[in-house]
Each structure stands twice: as C-alpha cells, then as structure tokens.
Amino acid sequence: MARDLAELPTCTRCALSLTRQRVVVGSGPMGPALMVIGEAPGRDEDEGGEPFIGRSGRLLFQLIAEEVGLSRQECFVTNVVKCRPPANRTPTRDELSTCRPWLSEQFQVVRAPLVLALGNTAARSVFGFEKGIGQTHGQIVQLGGGRGMATYHPAAALRGGPSVVEVMRADLRILKNLVVTP
Numbered sequence: 402m403a404r405d406l407a408e409l410p411t412c413t414r415c416a417l418s419l420t421r422q423r424v425v426v427g428s429g430p431m432g433p434a435l436m437v438i439g440e441a442p443g444r445d446e447d448e449g450g451e452p453f454i455g456r457s458g459r460l461l462f463q464l465i466a467e468e469v470g471l472s473r474q475e476c477f478v479t480n481v482v483k484c485r486p487p488a489n490r491t492p493t494r495d496e497l498s499t500c501r502p503w504l505s506e507q508f509q510v511v512r513a514p515l516v517l518a519l520g521n522t523a524a525r526s527v528f529g530f531e532k533g534i535g536q537t538h539g540q541i542v543q544l545g546g547g548r549g550m551a552t553y554h555p556a557a558a559l560r561g562g563p564s565v566v567e568v569m570r571a572d573l574r575i576l577k578n579l580v581v582t583p
Contacts, residue, residue, distance in 0.1 A: 406506050409483065415499040417484035422447045427479030427507060434471055434580050436513035437461070438504070439480045439554065440522040441492050447485040452478045457555040461519070464555075464566070468573035469580060477511045479504070481526040497526055514547040515579055520554030527551075539572040541579065550576055 410424045418424075425442040428451050437453070445455035453461055462473045482492040482500045492500075504526075518527040521534045528549060530537045538552045552572035558565040 406503070406510060409503055412483065412503070415484075415496050417482070417486060417496060420487050421484040423450050424483050425450060425452050425480065425485070426483060427452060427477060429473075429477030429511075430475070431477070431511055433475055433477045433511065433513050434515065435465075435469070435476045435576075436508075436511055436516045437465075437476050437478045437519065438516060438523050438527055439478075439519045441480050441482040441489075442485040443489055443556075444485065446480075452480050453555075456559060460558060460566075461555040464569055464573055468570050469577045471580065477507075477513055479507055481523050491522055497522070501526070508545065514581055515576070516544055516547065516549035517576060518549060518551040520551075520557065523554075524551035538568065539575055541575070548579055550579075 409426050412418060412424055425446045439452060442452060443455055443457070446452050452458070465471055465473075465476065481504055482496050483503055486492050486496065516527060518524045524530045524534055524537055528542050528544065528551060530551065534551060534553055540550065542549050550572065552569050553565050555569070558569055
C-alpha cells in the first residue's frame with residue numbers, strides 16, 4: 402500500500418495533472434492526534450507543495466492551537482484532491498473519485514484516530530454528507546476505527562468574518578474533547 406503512495410507525486414490519473422505545478426501530497430506525522438482534510442490545494446499550496454500554507458492555513462492552525470491545543474506539527478494535513486483545480490474551482494466528481502484511492506491509502510498509512518474535514522467538498526467526500534456544512538458542522542461521526550467531524554473551511558471564515566470564526570471555534574471545542582494525545 403505505501404508503495405502506491407510513493408507514486409502520488411508523479412500522478413497523471415486526471416486532467417489536473419496538466420495544469421498543476423506539483424502534487425500536494427500532505428504533511429505531518431504518522432499516527433497523529435488529528436488528520437485535517439481540506440478540499441484541494443490553492444495557489445500558495447500548488448507553488449509551495451504543502452497543504453494549508455496560505456492565509457487560510459494560518460487561520461486554521463491558529464484556531465486549532467487555541468481551541469484544541471494541537472500544533473500543526475501534531476496534525477497530518479492533506480486534501481481530498483491533491484492537485485489545484487484551475488482558478489481554484491470546486492473539484493469535479495471525476496476528480497474527486499480519481500483522487501479517492503490516494504486519500505483512502507493515506508487513511509490507512511496515517512492512522513489518525515480523529516479526522517477534521519473542512520468545508521462542503523471535504524465533508525461530503527470524507528463522511529458522505531448530503532447536506533451542506535451549515536447543517537452538518539460540529540456533528541461527531543464514526544469513521545472506520547475512529548471518529549470525525551466537519552467544520553467550515555477557513556477560507557469561508559476569511560470571507561464570512563467573525564461569525565464564521567466563532568462557529569469554527571465552537572466546533573473545535575467539541576473536537577478537543579475527543580483528542581487523545583500520544
């Protein structure tokens with residue numbers, strides 16, 4: 402299984418491989434307290450090669466540190482789609498399904514007991530939610546041998562302001578009660 406992940410940086414399984422600068426695999430320790438999953442890399446991530454390194458990432462990990470007590474280095478961070486969609490559009494169903502085996506393999510290798518999905522696309526892809534994030538955020542769900550929860554994507558908080566940040570803070574306080582540190 403891990404052998405397949407070694408092929409991820411050179412993936413050409415979908416058309417996103419034609420427009421990306423690099424595959425954004427993910428970063429963080431194996432066996433972390435928390436696995437954080439976003440939608441897809443943005444411009445900063447496509448250039449830098451790591452997920453959540455722009456403004457959204459700074460806000461996200463500030464909130465996780467303040468509300469959950471975990472640093473970025475204690476989390477494994479990835480996206481459901483590993484390549485940046487043109488103009489930061491939402492990934493298509495085909496792109497999501499093409500990338501799904503990579504994420505499934507990451508779940509098996511990373512082995513995080515707790516998963517945080519960010520935004521509609523990640524929540525639907527990871528947890529199978531049909532309703533939007535406004536109705537599903539903060540709900541604890543069973544996920545394989547662990548548990549998970551969805552909250553707003555930090556980009557929504559940057560656009561939506563303090564009210565969205567406060568909802569994220571409340572969700573993260575729920576998550577804090579589930580964290581088991583190694």
